[in-house]
Amino acid sequence: MMTRFGRVSAAVITAFALTVPLLQGCATGSQNDPRVVAAEMDKPFNNWLDTLVTQVKADPKYKRLPLDTEAQQEEFMVWLHNAYHHRVTKEEFAAWVNSQYPNHQYEVSFIVSRLP
Secondary structure: OOOHHHHHHHHHHHHHHOOOOOOOOOOOHHHHOHHHHHHHHOHHHHHHHHHHHHHHHHOOOOOOOOOOOHHHHHHHHHHHHHHHOOOOOHHHHHHHHHHHOOOOHHHHHHHHOOOO
16 A cells, blocks of 8 residues: 555656656655654645646656655655745755756756745
8 A cells, every 4th residue: 555655755756756656655764754754744745746746747848856765765855845844945955956966957946946
């Protein structure tokens, strides 16, 4: 059975990585990180994320962010959740993503422009 985090992770991976989702219903590592659990349980954040995923899929210019491991996906989710709730600034989020995933300025700008 696919958990909410599994569905969100699959959507994020599909949209951001534009590949077959790497998580297939199992988020065992996330159960140990309360920040990931908080993101998975945050309904307004997940509604916003669903909208973002739809916009990413509709943009042919958006390229894959290499979120290839569960650890990378979870770290990205925590940063995105924090940016959504203004715990980090849009600039801090953008700087972090750009440092982790160079040559994805368009994608970072795309995401940041849609943060509340």
